[in-house]
Amino acid sequence: MxxxxxxxxxxxxxxxxxxxxxxxxxxxxxxxxxxxxxxxxxxxxxxxxxxxxxxxxxxxxxxxxxxxxxxxxxxxxxxxxxxxxxxxxxxxxxxxxxxxxxxxxxxKKEIITMRMPLIKPEEGRAPHVDAQTLKRWLDQGHDDNGKPVVMVDTRNDYEVDVGTFVDTVDYRLTKFTEFPELIEKHKADFDGKTVVTFCTGGIRCEKAAIHMQNIGYDNVYQLEGGILKYFEEVGGAHYTGDCFVFDYRTALNPQLEPTETKQCFACRAVVTPRQQLAPEYVPGTSCPSCAGKQ
The missing domain is CATH 3.30.70.100 (Alpha-Beta Plaits)
Known part of the structure; x- marks a missing residue:
């Protein structure tokens, strides 16, 4: 790299x-x-x-x-x-x-809060897959061993709403600490499949993949460098929408350009350009999702 x-x-x-x-x-x-x-x-x-x-x-x-x-x-x-x-x-x-x-x-106590003290990426990472290899797997519909590939989004729900991989597993997380229990509960759903965890830049999916290994997942990878690295290397193949980022730009498209998508200051909901035309959208105050509910 x-x-x-x-x-x-x-x-x-x-x-x-x-x-x-x-x-x-x-x-x-x-x-x-x-x-x-x-x-x-x-x-x-x-x-x-x-x-x-x-x-x-x-x-x-x-x-x-x-x-x-x-x-x-x-x-x-x-x-x-x-x-x-x-x-x-x-x-x-x-x-x-x-x-x-x-x-x-x-x-802070953790780079990204997971509350799983036994997870220590410094002592050994989960296997990772680079963007070019992942695209090839998704193109052919399976990994190099013929196993179906399932994408698991480890980000929060409002981030996923901006964009994610096609047919990804989305648990509608409101915080990352919910992930360990959910992924263990649904372990049987991934029998016989290769799982690729991903996030914006790699931190959450790195912890997620290690946890999944710890609880018995046999074929789990993390997307090296996250969505942003994937955009850089292969563009938006097999991805729909944009990528939420935690700064004033709010979202980047597969060409890594800022988009017109905004985030509501009051409720953190994603506000599309069309929603920004609604009278309920008052920058810094409200949006169609939260207007009248505060």
Whole structure:
């Protein structure tokens, strides 16, 4: 895998050219002295005028940041000076504006909350499948051993509503902590099949696949790099809609361009361009899903 993936969209005639680089990165690695690390990350991000969110946890780091090319490069060089993060990989996209409005560095218990302390990706990952291989499996309708392939979405319901793989299993999760019980309850549904878990960038599906192995799933993979890496490498094949992202852009299409989809500030529901025409849609206040229910 490349250290960085540059995801750019062609500018239309007369359109402003992208000037900000947006990065997404995570690594499961034991981290300590988080109270000492936090001000260091805060200081460099403030000095470089970066915006976004960094999560520091005992099980690793997760970051979504936006800044100029020069400043992002300097930040990544600083991060990788930590021997634990020397091989950190990241994904990139470009935008005209910074994709986040403020800068937050938080200390959390987990990179993504699952409440399954026995799951430790640092000690060994579940098998992963790259985008090109997954597309080939979906094209032919089975994996290389002839087993049917089933896609399992590990994201929350409002993310899935923006877009997902065709015929995916969607448990309508409201939070990731619901996943372990549901996937164990439905284990028999996947007998004789190859299961591929996926999410936006790889964190949730990595934990999900490990948990599934732990409870006896024989053929389970995680989609390497998540949906965004899949878009970068093969586009929107076997995928319907866009991909929800946790910044002001709300959603990216398979060409990794921002779409007109929005998220309601009040209830977090996805608001399509058509729904934005409704009188109930008041940016920052309400949408057709929650108007009159507050």
């Amino acid at each position: 490349q250290e960085a993936s540059t995801l750019s969209a062609p500018a239309s005639a007369g359109a402003a050219l992208p000037v900000y680089v947006n990065i997404a990165a995570y690594k499961f690695i034991t981290m300590d002295k988080l109270d000492e690390l936090r001000p260091q990350y805060q200081d460099i991000c403030e000095r470089l005028s970066l915006r976004g969110t960094i999560l520091l946890t005992p099980e690793g780091i997760n970051m979504f940041l936006s800044g100029t090319r020069e400043n992002i490069d300097e930040y990544l060089q600083w991060v990788r000076s930590d021997a634990r993060l020397a091989d950190l990989e990241w994904k990139e996209s470009l935008s005209v504006d910074q994709s986040h409005r403020r800068m937050l560095v938080k200390i």
